[in-house]
Amino acid sequence: MNKFSDESVYSFIEYLQIERNYSEYTIDFYKKDIEQFSLFMNAQGIRSFSDVEYFDARLYVTELYHQKLARASASRKISCLRSFYKFLLREGLVKENPFSLIIQPKSGIKIPSFFYEKEMDLLFEACMESTPLSIRNLALIELLYATGTRVSECAKIQLKDIDFDFSTILVKGKGRKERYVPFGSFANEALQKYIQHGARKELLNGLEDHQFLFVNSRGGPLTERGIRHILKTVIESASLTGKIHPHMIRHSFATHLLNNGADMRTVQELLGHAHLSSTQVYTHVTKEHLRKTYMNHHPRA
Structure with missing residues (x-):
């Protein structure tokens, strides 16, 4: 991952902390999700976040399904990357959001666990x-x-x-x-x-x-x-x-x-x-x- 990508992630995390006031726990998930996507980019020979296209986003989602992730986990990762690219688009660092048209999997109703x-x-x-x-x-x-x-x-x-x-x-x-x-x-x-x-x-x-x-x-x-x-x-x-x-x-x-x-x-x-x-x-x-x-x-x- 090049310097441009590293600075993009740093700016996004700073945005989540300052503007969105997200908790440290939530931000950790965002970091891990972006890091996982970065590994996918490296494997595909994609040098920068700005080089990712809709086809690449579809391929990544397919890989998530092959990993047999829970629907909620896959949905969270897609949502994270959509938010990340929305931020990059706002900052003029990319020309389009490749995840904007990705349909998130519908999650079934998850019953909360509780103590009696x-x-x-x-x-x-x-x-x-x-x-x-x-x-x-x-x-x-x-x-x-x-x-x-x-x-x-x-x-x-x-x-x-x-x-x-x-x-x-x-x-x-x-x-x-x-x-x-x-x-x-x-x-x-x-x-x-x-x-x-x-x-x-x-x-x-x-x-x-x-x-x-x-x-x-x-x-x-x-x-x-x-x-x-x-x-x-x-x-x-x-x-x-x-x-x-x-x-x-x-x-x-x-x-x-x-x-x-x-x-x-x-x-x-x-x-x-x-x-x-x-x-x-x-x-x-x-x-x-x-x-x-x-x-x-x-x-x-």
Whole structure:
């Protein structure tokens, strides 16, 4: 890949960070997708992004299908490259977008995985030690479950964003959008214990206070990667089995609200979804709950 290509990718990543305010986690995916496409270009003898034509884009998509990728993964890669070329076109670095006419594969509805309430209790119990790290971990998981925030949003929370009098927190979401989310008594108590009773101060270990809510073991702000590592460790400690990922706590937040009677619009606002369709995927989870309730309580079931 030549210097022109390297500078193009650097400019695009800078655009995602500054103008689009994408999370580090999302940007990593974009980098990997463009890097994979660059390897394809090298194999085809294509020297520059500006030399890619529609036929090349079609050939690349065919290769993705041959790799037997999930439809969602293939769709993401195509979307990434379409956005990349749209940026290059805007900057006058290419004359056309070879991915503009590529049709993305339709994805089937993916049912979100979530923890049952008893499984959430196991996660909380796994953080019941009195060490500063355990107190922090409990506050972290309680807050994630109480608010449904994304890991990327949680990493940005500062002390000034929390209002204990009204039990609300200011969450800075995607695209610089902000929303206020309430949290309950369990999260309130866990946060108070973490902040007021010395655990956070002890983790700072004499360093200057940076004002971020969650602190790592070295006294610095807890990053997205750090939060994911903590969640993975706690999940393993709770001896939960199956395919588990940190985003399941956010899924659990939404599913449990709907199961207990919350309306869709409220859950949409709490999650920070721009479109109701993003929230409606949780109805496929709650339908099973409704069916069981019906079978257990209807006299003619």
